[in-house]
Amino acid sequence: MEGSTAVAVDGTIREEVEDVVVRFAGDSGDGIQITGGQFTLTTALAGNDLSTFPDFPAEIRAPQGTTFGVSAFQIHFGSREIRTAGDAPDVLVALNPAALKVNLADLNKGGLVVVDTGAFTDRNLKKAGYEDNPLENGSLEGFRTIAVDITKNTLEAVKDHGLTQKEAVRCKNMYALGLVYWLYGREREPTVNWLNEKFGKRPEIANSNIAAVNAGHAFGETTEASGETSAYKVAPAKIEPGLYRTITGIEAVSYGLVAGAQKANLKMTFAGYPITPASGVLHSLSKLKQFDIVTFQAEDEIAAVCAALGGSYAGTLGVTASSGPGIALKTEAIGLAISVELPLVIVNVQRAGPSTGLPTKTEQSDLYQAVYGRNADAPLVVVAARSPADNFDVAIEATRLATKYMTPVMLLTDGYLANASEPWKLPDVDAIPDFPVEFLSDTEDFSPSHRDPKTLARNWPVPGTPGLEHRIGGIEKSYETGNLSYEAANHQKMTDVRKDKIDRIAGDIPNQEVTRGDAKGDVAVVGWGSTFGPITRAVQKVQADGHKVSHIHIRHIWPLPKNLGSLLKKFKKVIVAEMNTGQLITVLRSEYLVDAQGLSKTSGQPFKVSEVEEAIREILGK
């Protein structure tokens, strides 16, 4: 929480703050994600900039009340530009002891804890692993607390609506929401409307939930009157005018693929195999069949990438999505796509650790896999998204490059970006330039290996076209005829042309810009992917102290922008911050011989702004 002053709004004394981080936490059955979603929408409507991050338990039905069954949702909102879901919460809403136990250590000093005392029964305390009640043993010292029997108050608020006991208890998340609404002076109306719409067929449920929201809100007013708690105001942020919605990374990448296929004037063949955190792409595209999309849940990732490639062979846009372990399985087929030069988009929603690792935690450790991870000299294009909404643009760019250059493109995103959401200024899809694909139809002097002299992309003859019957395959083929060739000079030439084709793409992507700051200075902080938010905020904070620090965020990982090498040389020091043990830094060192320093984090959690900030200050201090 930054910058506080007191103001009076609607008779309530509200302390004005610049930005706040609130974390809702409870049992996975407590409706935490819904609560977070509603608070997000209302906060967006109030004009704040925001960023959110849900944190689900890895277990599907973890035993109720246990620490590993805790579900959380964090939102960071403010009157300034918000780029991350926040380092540490200022407010923790804990609906049971396990939620308190898991999250309390993260709370900022002096932060506010809202607890449901009704859930702090001996049984629940035991399940959470508490020996004695943290509400009574001084554990909450140093924090401000609103301890309220949310369970009991909720039951009381909904008692006239005829719900079963179980249904009634389920309304307690709405009570908590109402209380937090009061805390930040939020309108209840959007949630009331949403409840009425969602439970249209069961008005008793809608009305109970509304009653719970109101009761929570009323409780806030009462405590305020009694002087126990103060309320806050977060003024609207200066946000670019326009029409907005919130969007998660998974939604954005899916819509971006649809847009990309439209721009390429292609139908889409999407094939996937369920894997956390990438399954969402398969799920969301399966609901978009009206856009001429065939979705296919294959028997494994190998079959999925192969079916996607088979789809490209037939003249559609072949797309597959997975996470690290699944991408590993796809590797051989990606090599085939490189060899036969067909377009293919591979979405890698990265997750933490080798092997199964931490499936629900985030990391950026598949950069080597994307850039180098194939047998033989097998170059492809790698692009990376930097924020949830950015996945949309990057998916279009991936499609453009795949179809224009007849090459596989790997789109790197990650578990954090996939699940996090942010407000998105809606683009006019029609205004995005088209890049329509032209299939070959001219039979004269036909060879499947003829290529565009400029892009080096081979032509795309699609089965079904009379007169263009030909054979392709993974065996080395003649540069001239496309027929099998075991000739030494030809293999040299084909290897060179495959590399040259990808290298030339550097001339068809934007020059590297400085994301924040000057194009020269003392320190450049280089990042890629989801570290965008924390890096840019950290750089902003250090710049505010007058330091010559810049942020360079790389979207095109391979090939790299043409001017990147010379740009980096204009800084005395270069820091590369990434959520791996130093992968981009290796690439940059090897490409540009730049003496960069790494800032690495592999805890499964995104960087905190403070961590990046400290690293910059340290290097500046030297």
Added chain:
Amino acid sequence: MNVATPPEKLTVKDYASDQEVRWCPGCGDYSIVRAMQKALADIQAPLEKTAFISGIGCASRFPYYMATYGFHTIHGRAASIATGTKLANPDLDIWVISGDGDALSIGGNHLMHVLRRNVDLQYILFNNEIYGLTKGQFSPTSKVGTRSPSTPQGSIDSPLSATEFALGCGARFVARGIDALPKHLPEVFKRAHAHKGASFVEVFQNCIVYNDGVYDHFTAKDVAADRQILVEHGKPLIFGTDRDKGIRMRPGIIELEIVTIGENRITEADILVHDETNKSLATLLAQMESPVFPVAIGVLYCDPAETYEAAVHAQVDAEKEAYPKPDLNEMLRSGPTWTVE
């Protein structure tokens, strides 16, 4: 009156590509490619609509020798690539070409799924009971005791039956052919082609270099008539040099037995009539092994059902009908939105 000029008739030669065939002289694959070219000429398959998609192995070189579209892919995965191709363009006529290692070892998973999904394509498995291309290791169909570079003391693992596997996977068309039956094999291919859905054909193929003569025990001229039975729908299961041997259910037990017509008061009426829609019978026939039984050749099972790609496209079409002219701009704006002034 206008008379439409009849389209030029394609001959067997028109289906052969100009590429030099690189199989070992005497390899059974030669007869299979000829049988295929004949079958395609017989059905006048349009070159541009036909695609051969193969994995890796000697057998999988096949597409290079056909004048149609062809895709020589990676080891074991042809079925998956073909599934994507068929989903993307259901008008294409797809043949998957595979070997016993390609189909049943590295690609066993994909074979299983392409069959159970019933994707409309023809899957031709060239079974030579050996890994030809990698120089002769035993394969999942090799008999126990097969000596090979990797099993100098003889192979230990039990072989599987490709045909029984296919039936077990839920294939709706299962047939067998032999490379050395140049008249019969094109007919099997034509039946496979006529079947809507996944058609599985096991072709017994001789690898003259690494497994020469593995099928002699039922394909050699002197024994063929007694050790093979060419099954035909609606015809009694009769075989033998004198066509006096028949197959019937052993009374009181679910088992086939061989009987001789004219002995023990057995007449033709006692012989089972082949019913290719009967899966239990197909399974029993597939299980018959030489020398105790004749090896069943021909269409063992054919019972069409809706194809996978038709069902997939029915869903796509239903969505397109429910949401005609979908507009992405509209879609993106369909949920909660707000305006920042």
